[in-house]
Amino acid sequence: MSNFNKEIIQEFRANEGKMGGFFEGMTLLLVHTTGAKSGQLRINPTAYIKDGENLVIAASKGGEDTHPDWYHNLVANPQVIVEVGTETFSALAEFTSEPERSNLHGKLSLQYPMFKEYEEKTERKIPVVKLVRK
Numbered sequence: 385m386s387n388f389n390k391e392i393i394q395e396f397r398a399n400e401g402k403m404g405g406f407f408e409g410m411t412l413l414l415v416h417t418t419g420a421k422s423g424q425l426r427i428n429p430t431a432y433i434k435d436g437e438n439l440v441i442a443a444s445k446g447g448e449d450t451h452p453d454w455y456h457n458l459v460a461n462p463q464v465i466v467e468v469g470t471e472t473f474s475a476l477a478e479f480t481s482e483p484e485r486s487n488l489h490g491k492l493s494l495q496y497p498m499f500k501e502y503e504e505k506t507e508r509k510i511p512v513v514k515l516v517r518k
Contacts, residue, residue: 392429401469414467420460428454439515447505475515488512
C-alpha cells in the first residue's frame, strides 16, 4: 500500500470518515478487497455516491488508461468489506453495464466533476461498481 493511501486511511479512521485537504467535503469509503493474485487483504479509499441502499464507486484511476488494481481484485473476488464513517459491513461488488453504467457515472460526475474529466482523459470505459450490502 502506498504511503499516500496509508495516510488517507489513518485520517479517515481518526476522523470518523471526515477528510480534510484535497478530499474535504467528499464522501469517501474504504473498500477492503482480496488481492486477485496474492490473496492478501488490500484497503483502498475511494469517493462514492449513494444509489438507494447501494454505494457506487468508479474505477477511474484518475483517468489513466488502465484500471486500478482494486478493480481487478473486485473482479476476482467480489465479496468485500466496506467502511463508511464509523460503520463497517460486508458487501458484494456488482459491475454495472449500459445504460446503468453511464447513468451512475453521470450522477458521480454531477457530485464530483473530476469524474467527467477522468472519463474525457482516457479512451477506456471507466467501470462503475455498486457495493450491495449483504
